[in-house]
Amino acid sequence: MAKQQCIVLIGPTAVGKTELSIHLAKKFNAEIISGDSMQVYKGMDIGTAKISKEEMAGIPHHLLDIKSPDEPFSVAEFQQIVRQKIGEIGKRGRIPLIVGGTGLYIQSVLYDYRFPDISGDGAYRRELEAKAAQEGPEALYRMLEKVDPKSAETIHPHNVRRVIRALEIYHFSGKTAFEYHKPQQSEMLYDAALIGLTMDREKLYARINRRVDDMIEQGLVEEVRHLYGRHLRDAQSIQAIGYKELYAYFDGYITFEEAVAQLKRNTRRFAKRQLTWFRNKMKMEWFDMTDESQKQKKFQEISVFVAGKLQLKSNSL
Template identity: 45%
Template sequence: MTKQRVLCVVGPTAVGKSDLAVDICLKYHGEVISADSMQIYRGMDIGTAKLTTAEQRGITHHLLDIVDPTSSYTVATWKDEADKTIKSLGKRHLLPVVCGGTGLYIRAITDDLQFPERPDTLQIRARWYTFLETHGPHALHEQLERVDPLSAKRLHENDVKRVIRALEVAETADKPLSEGYDWSPKTGRYDVLLIGLFMEREALYERVNRRVDRMVDLGLFAEVRKLLEAGVTPEHTALQAIGYKEVVQCLQGECSAEEAIESIKRNTRRFVKRQLSWFRRDPRIEWFERNVDGTFPPGEEDRLWRMIADYLEGKRTMPHE
């Protein structure tokens, strides 16, 4: 039986994934499935760099604005929803274009990862977030080192969401996260083409800095203030995202606005490094360079469209097959 084709556009923050995904959908009759763990939240538009309606250019985007920021949401839930969307698009002969920088979401689709959860997971998660609030990310990471040193080595201490996820697994599963998954690329249920975008590092950092300045100009501080007034607390996962946690600290008097903005830029640059490290481990990704203005160097764009055309016409064999 022929596998459903799914095209994924991946890469670091600010490299231009969303615009390319829309271009692909316009050219090949597709719809976008967001693979961003923060764009799922309603009311978090500026700090997550969601495309505006105009920027979406008439292309339907799925899995945006689907839960409130006070809600818990897991990769398992996202995968279920993404699978349903892919199935629906396939029935309508539309190309699913999964686009985002959340590496685990992408791997959930490409490798058909399974994420069984126990009923007590939410309570455990809440306890670790309380621990984080009291003791900080370094102490949290030390807790992971005690129970799952391999996962601790793989995860940076500031990546608190995944550190807590690994701690949950250590408590609820028979094996720690590092032993429970084989992270080597494997064949999933879909015929996947992985398109990766990258940019010269200093050029990408320049785009990151400009993006943060634009977020501030668009009203990032007001957006965070509105979330706090609506009952979203710093303990909720949503407000631990880069861009939000720093503004919360400013609004709570822990730093100045200028210091918060510089922290956002610095933390985003560090996040970019972690994203690239994650995606570079997957040999299936076909990489394409972009210039700082979003254009492609000579020959890159032609190579990109040829590869996509060959893939959709069934002329290309994937490396893992």
């Protein structure tokens, strides 16, 4: 039985995925599925660099604005929804195009990931939450580094929810989250064209800094203040870069200038981790987008790669 075809476009934040995704969607009659774990949240538009209605250019987009910011969203739920969407898009005679930068989430869809059915218990979770509150999130992260260093490499030290989940898995099963999350089969479940975008690091960092300045001008502070005013504190969504830094400013721990500097620094570090993760975890065709004057030529080169990989006919633009 032939595998479902799909296109996967990944790369670090600010590398230029959005514009290319629209180009590819038009060229190959595709519908776009967001592969970003934070763009699922309603009202979190500026800080997550969510595509606007105008930028969509009429292309159907999926997995945007499907959750309230106070709701959790797991990689297992992402896997289930995206696989369903891939099937639905294929039945419409169109190509699913997954676009994003959350590596584990995308990998869980493409490979045979099975997630641990470990509920744990409230007492252990409360113990860990209390430790984080008293000693800071870094204390939990150090615990995780000792028992599951490979998972620790993929989790931000301040993502308390994910750190606690990884510690729960080890505590109740004796296995690490990394062991559970490894694909049970290395064979890809789809006939996929995997595209990775990269860029000279200094240029990428400069683009990130400019993007943060643009976000501030577009109203990021007001967007985050609205969530802050709703007294959202322990929600998974607030752990996103761009939100937690401004929360610290609103709480009076840092100045506005320090919050913006931290936001830029944390985004640059995140982009570096994204590139490292993608290069180590997934085999793909990489395209360097450093020379913006050659962007259209690169778009054509990538289109030729996709057409050849999936034996697709493209629409002329």
